[in-house]
Amino acid sequence: VNFMGRVAREMLRMTDPKVTYFVDQMNTWYNNRSFEEVIDSKVFGKLQNAVGSFGLSGLDRLFCFMMVKELQSFVRMLKNMTADVPTKNMFNAVFKNLTPLKAEPVNPMKLYAQAIQKSARLWPPILDVVLNLGQRQLLRRQIANELRSSCRFDSKFLASCLATFNQSILTDIQAHYSDPSLPYPGEDNPLLAELTSYLETSGIHNPLTKIYITPNRTEGLSMILFIFTLAQLPKLQYLRSLSGFVSKKGVEAFDGVALVVGLVTIMHQFHTDLTDTYLSFCAQYIRSMVDAAASSKEKVPDLPADAISLLVFLEEFVTYGEHSPQILEGKVPPYILDEFRHNVPRGQLPTGK
Numbered sequence: 001v002n003f004m005g006r007v008a009r010e011m012l013r014m015t016d017p018k019v020t021y022f023v024d025q026m027n028t029w030y031n032n033r034s035f036e037e038v039i040d041s042k043v044f045g046k047l048q049n050a051v052g053s054f055g056l057s058g059l060d061r062l063f064c065f066m067m068v069k070e071l072q073s074f075v076r077m078l079k080n081m082t083a084d085v086p087t088k089n090m091f092n093a094v095f096k097n098l099t100p101l102k103a104e105p106v107n108p109m110k111l112y113a114q115a116i117q118k119s120a121r122l123w124p125p126i127l128d129v130v131l132n133l134g135q136r137q138l139l140r141r142q143i144a145n146e147l148r149s150s151c152r153f154d155s156k157f158l159a160s161c162l163a164t165f166n167q168s169i170l171t172d173i174q175a176h177y178s179d180p181s182l183p184y185p186g187e188d189n190p191l192l193a194e195l196t197s198y199l200e201t202s203g204i205h206n207p208l209t210k211i212y213i214t215p216n217r218t219e220g221l222s223m224i225l226f227i228f229t230l231a232q233l234p235k236l237q238y239l240r241s242l243s244g245f246v247s248k249k250g251v252e253a254f255d256g257v258a259l260v261v262g263l264v265t266i267m268h269q270f271h272t273d274l275t276d277t278y279l280s281f282c283a284q285y286i287r288s289m290v291d292a293a294a295s296s297k298e299k300v301p302d303l304p305a306d307a308i309s310l311l312v313f314l315e316e317f318v319t320y321g322e323h324s325p326q327i328l329e330g331k332v333p334p335y336i337l338d339e340f341r342h343n344v345p346r347g348q349l350p351t352g353k
Contacts, residue, residue, distance in 0.1 A: 008062050017131040017255035032253050044146040057201045060143045063136045068212050074129045075215045101280040108288035116231045133265045134258030140207035147203025222277035233309050264321040283331035311340050
């Protein structure tokens with residue numbers, strides 16, 4: 001292990017998602033017990049002063065290779081999971097009961113509870129990988145912010161040139177897909193690879209939307225990730241002071257932001273249909289919870305706490321994944337979103353203090 005490897009390992013130790021939580025507004029990691037500041041954005045500036053832009057870029061590249069290793073580990077675990085006959089039969093039964101996605105399932109409360117209970121043993125290793133992915137992505141994003149700021153201050157002409165060139169290439173590619181007769185950089189053309197290298201070294205990129213691997217299509221992955229999400233949400237609570245998720249007391253602690261970013265990263269490695277189907281499962285759950293609350297004889301809020309938690313999670317998911325806000329409006333009924341956004345402000349959610 002060389003010097004940069006030890007630096008990377010120490011940063012991973014200090015920002016462990018089971019020991020710290022990340023506050024996006026502050027760009028800072030805090031200890032989840034003492035609430036003391038662990039690492040903030042100033043650390044990355046000092047790190048650049050110590051190792052330079054090339055050293056910081058090399059650290060980013062090291063985290064990138066770690067991401068590939070974690071994603072490959074996730075794919076192997078997924079393959080083993082779907083190869084197990086009892087597990088496969090269990091997921092097939094749940095899928096059958098949840099489809100079609102535009103309709104609400106029969107007896108949803110019991111169905112979702114049983115799915116979470118039967119699959120509980122599968123999630124601990126998956127959770128570790130998702131949190132590791134989220135942690136490394138957040139570190140990469142902080143490094144990109146520092147490299148981008150440094151490039152704009154120290155080499156403003158280079159930063160402007162790269163940003164303009166990148167936008168022009170994207171415009172040409174979009175035009176090619178609209179009209180295939182227009183020119184497009186071929187596989188043998190080194191232009192895109194070299195431009196990507198310049199952009200990443202200058203911090204002009206978003207690690208959260210990067211494609212690290214190209215795995216094969218896995219049937220039922222969207223539903224598996226959906227049940228995984230349902231299994232983790234009860235362990236989190238929304239804190240108005242942080243505008244984000246943190247772990248509840250008395251349960252296994254982990255960073256809610258790392259969970260969201262990790263899931264965003266996984267879904268970006270697959271076809272966009274995966275994300276669309278995942279959101280459809282989530283929307284079906286929200287509609288089912290609201291309908292169950294409306295038909296209940298007991299006095300309950302118009303929006304159950306479970307539906308609110310998932311809506312908050314989905315808004316975070318859409319924000320970090322750079323998806324269009326309209327993607328939720330096409331799946332969740334407008335009256336539910338209006339009730340959530342206007343009558344249940346983010347700072348007054350009942351799940352936090």
